[in-house]
Amino acid sequence: MRSYGQYCSIARALDLVGDRWTLLIVRELLLRGSCRFTDLKAGLPGIATNLLSARLKELEGVGLVGREDAPPPVATVLYTLTEDGLALEPVLKALGLWGLRLMDVERPDEVFQARWLAYAPTWFTTDADPGAPPAVIQLLASGEQAVIEIGGGEVRARVGRAADPDLILEGPPRAILGLLTGVIDLDLATRMGLTGHGRRDVLARLRPVAADPASAPSAAVR
């Protein structure tokens, strides 16, 4: 991408990460940590291999991504975010938070990745009752599993199963994700096929951080 040629930090930032696919590559590296070319490709459905290759070179050239040889047993290259690259996390959070308002509409042709079940709660929700004892929610969607742990004012999430969850949510990924991030309500989620077993009251504990800056999530784009 050619430079905007402006002495403005926004323009300069976009000079580096404004290219198509670039911020999504950073997203993948943030979510996965160090990973291989193929892992990145798997997380970015639709990207051409030459483009991914070119972007990685560019990102390496400007010091946002590093490449390192994997430890002995596996002979491959691992791509990883540098300190400057990791510092883009607030940018992606802000973008993702803004984008939540666009998530209420479903499009049949869209891809969904199970990993997003885990990052969405950590990035876009907060513990509404920091003083209360920890709570655990098990998510089950399309054969994929994730666990949300709420406690001490923090929300953590990981892929996998919990031993003794307070609540089990099962259903289509979009219903679960929409419910957790506050894009859709429990009624709609239920109509989308969501079922819950256990203490539904822990849902109130999980406060979407979406509608905080300029009030209303507002009408969806049409």
Place this chain on the structure above:
Amino acid sequence: MRSYGQYCSIARALDLVGDRWTLLIVRELLLRGSCRFTDLKAGLPGIATNLLSARLKELEGVGLVGREDAPPPVATVLYTLTEDGLALEPVLKALGLWGLRLMDVERPDEVFQARWLAYAPTWFTTDADPGAPPAVIQLLASGEQAVIEIGGGEVRARVGRAADPDLILEGPPRAILGLLTGVIDLDLATRMGLTGHGRRDVLARLRPVAADPASAPSAAVR
């Protein structure tokens, strides 16, 4: 831009604002408020008129920009951000904050706009001593004037002159901007041609928000 086709709020956000020039158009509308086609063009050196026109139509189509007829005397169209468009401010702030690390290098061919003298302090600095009495800094750069008012924990800025400033900073825009945002130190700014008259201690009051703990790598998923 074609859609990424992912049910992910970051991807969906980029579907709408990931095009070249789009976020800079939003930046201009945020900084200027409602303005005319020509004003936007002036703030976006290098953009082709047909491209600006096309982007504005796209932004209007997805509900981020509205167009309204100016009040009677002037017969023109004013472009303005909708509520959803205004909500992009945190995204631009995050990008701009991240981009500050790129501002230390000068490039001779780059454009600088005097308006940025005003928004940079409000977006990228904070009042380090909220309890202290208000302070006023007058900025003079290349014939352009801006005023920074610090007080009550807030930093405000506007184009123009102050009656009785505590400090007057004069010099090249980049020296002033770099100093205020913490990209360069006072020594370097002085060597770049900055002069200061008055109470230099109020500079300590203006704390750059750049190197704050929020940008520290907060538990990247591994």
Place this chain on the structure above:
DNA sequence: CTGTATCCTCTAAGATACTG
């Protein structure tokens, strides 16, 4: 003055085949 429309050129992006 405020845009819109139409050229043209050139780079970026997408699709796919193929190699170390």
Place this chain on the structure above:
DNA sequence: CAGTATCTTAGAGGATACAG
């Protein structure tokens, strides 16, 4: 698996002409 090479197409950039 990890890319490179090649081809095609879409979109950006720039110049200018033109309409309200």
